[in-house]
Amino acid sequence: MGDFDYAVIWNNLPFLWEGLKLSLWLTFLAIIGGIVLGTGLALMRLSGFLPLSLFAATYVNLIRSVPLILVIFWFYFLVPLAIGRPIGGFYSALIAFVMFEAAYYSEIIRAGIQSVRQGQVHAGQATGLSYWQIQRYVVLPQAFRNMIPILVTQGIILFQDTSLVFVVSLRDFMTVSSIVARTEGRLVEMYVFAAIIYFIICFAGSMFVRRLQKAKTA
Amino acid sequence: MEYNWNWSVLWADPYLGWLISGVQWTFAVALAAWVIAFALGILIGVGRTLPNKPIAFICTCYVELFRNVPLLVQMFIWYFAVPEIMPDDVGRWMKRDMPNPEYVTAVVALGLYTASRVAEQVRAGIQAVGKGLTSAAYANGFSTAQTYRYVLLPISFRLIVPPMTSEFLTIFKNSSLALTIGLLELTAQSQQIAEFTFQGFEAFTAATVIYVCIALMATVIAQSLEKFTKIPGFVGKG
Numbered sequence: 485m486g487d488f489d490y491a492v493i494w495n496n497l498p499f500l501w502e503g504l505k506l507s508l509w510l511t512f513l514a515i516i517g518g519i520v521l522g523t524g525l526a527l528m529r530l531s532g533f534l535p536l537s538l539f540a541a542t543y544v545n546l547i548r549s550v551p552l553i554l555v556i557f558w559f560y561f562l563v564p565l566a567i568g569r570p571i572g573g574f575y576s577a578l579i580a581f582v583m584f585e586a587a588y589y590s591e592i593i594r595a596g597i598q599s600v601r602q603g604q605v606h607a608g609q610a611t612g613l614s615y616w617q618i619q620r621y622v623v624l625p626q627a628f629r630n631m632i633p634i635l636v637t638q639g640i641i642l643f644q645d646t647s648l649v650f651v652v653s654l655r656d657f658m659t660v661s662s663i664v665a666r667t668e669g670r671l672v673e674m675y676v677f678a679a680i681i682y683f684i685i686c687f688a689g690s691m692f693v694r695r696l697q698k699a700k701t702a
Numbered sequence: 703m704e705y706n707w708n709w710s711v712l713w714a715d716p717y718l719g720w721l722i723s724g725v726q727w728t729f730a731v732a733l734a735a736w737v738i739a740f741a742l743g744i745l746i747g748v749g750r751t752l753p754n755k756p757i758a759f760i761c762t763c764y765v766e767l768f769r770n771v772p773l774l775v776q777m778f779i780w781y782f783a784v785p786e787i788m789p790d791d792v793g794r795w796m797k798r799d800m801p802n803p804e805y806v807t808a809v810v811a812l813g814l815y816t817a818s819r820v821a822e823q824v825r826a827g828i829q830a831v832g833k834g835l836t837s838a839a840y841a842n843g844f845s846t847a848q849t850y851r852y853v854l855l856p857i858s859f860r861l862i863v864p865p866m867t868s869e870f871l872t873i874f875k876n877s878s879l880a881l882t883i884g885l886l887e888l889t890a891q892s893q894q895i896a897e898f899t900f901q902g903f904e905a906f907t908a909a910t911v912i913y914v915c916i917a918l919m920a921t922v923i924a925q926s927l928e929k930f931t932k933i934p935g936f937v938g939k940g
């Protein structure tokens with residue numbers, strides 16, 4: 485380990501930072517998209533209307549049984565075909581992540597909605613609220629408050645998952661690190677550095693989750 | 703949407719052979735890694751709950767380290783970095799003479815990573831047994847080893863069957879990451895068929911259907927295992 489070369493990291497810092505920014509931006513957008521679409525899927529699943537709930541259940545179970553890499557390959561292939569022109573790697577990856585993570589988020593959100601007591605819904609109905617008003621003002625606010633720690637945990641997993649865009653050479657932090665590793669011939673330094681950065685971010689995230697959980701139970 | 707359907711490529715030579723070999727590698731990686739993950743995960747999960755502080759701390763460090771670094775990074779470190787930092791002889795052997803380097807690396811990386819996830823399930827299972835039974839065991843004069851052997855492990859292993867089967871399924875999905883170090887497992891083979899034939903739809907559908915079948919198989923096994931191991935009186939939550 486004596487000849488660990490710090491200069492290679494230092495010299496490529498701006499390039500690495502660009503990669504990290506792309507990773508974080510992709511994570512952020514995919515979390516938003518995943519939660520929105522996941523909420524829709526969860527509401528469909530719990531709607532009590534058979535075609536809708538069947539569709540949502542099939543989608544969620546299908547996505548959850550295939551690897552993320554395969555989903556990324558699918559959307560890299562499908563999105564340009566469906567739109568009729570190439571839209572760039574970033575948007576294909578973003579769509580793949582939103583579609584993939586929505587399945588996982590919808591299971592979290594479904595459990596969260598089911599954790600809101602049935603009496604709350606009845607009270608809403610007795611007050612004369614419509615179905616959408618009950619969801620909007622009674623069920624979802626309580627459900628989301630219960631779910632925040634798990635949603636953040638899933639966000640950390642999603643951040644780790646973004647490293648998989650490596651398979652389509654989109655320049656996220658992982659891809660950029662491996663480009664530097666190969667062009668500079670410094671594999672050990674770059675992969676250890678990448679591991680440290682991922683570890684710091686994810687560990688800080690899980691500490692934050694632990695604090696949220698403590699605040700909730702206190 | 704312009705697309706020329708041609709499902710027959712999936713049965714054509716050599717593509718059918720590629721798919722079959724891909725499935726075989728997926729199973730080979732997932733099952734071998736599961737053996738490592740299961741054995742090591744139980745040791746570390748139990749270690750985290752032991753009253754011995756140094757052991758518990760080391761096990762906690764292991765879990766935090768392996769859970770907070772993406773599997774892809776771990777895969778690359780095992781494949782590219784570890785042979786470099788090993789002593790010269792060992793490093794040279796790993797680079798030149800080790801049989802099936804991609805396969806061995808993928809199994810080790812996936813196994814050690816999944817061990818941290820299994821350990822968390824085991825720890826949660828042991829903690830779910832509750833303080834009452836542990837205190838009762840100690841009050842009866844059981845040693846720590848006896849408490850684990852006769853009280854904590856028998857109950858917690860039956861409690862964690864559902865989450866463990868889901869980890870078992872996850873290891874099949876995560877085995878697809880082996881393609882990043884050049885192992886041609888199922889996902890890699892379908893991608894390769896897509897590139898060779900331009901029939902991406904058919905190739906990815908084939909892989910998807912096979913993964914769904916694996917998931918269904920795992921679910922069926924899981925359900926019968928759950929029925930068999932369910933503890934009457936415990937409200938099936940781990």
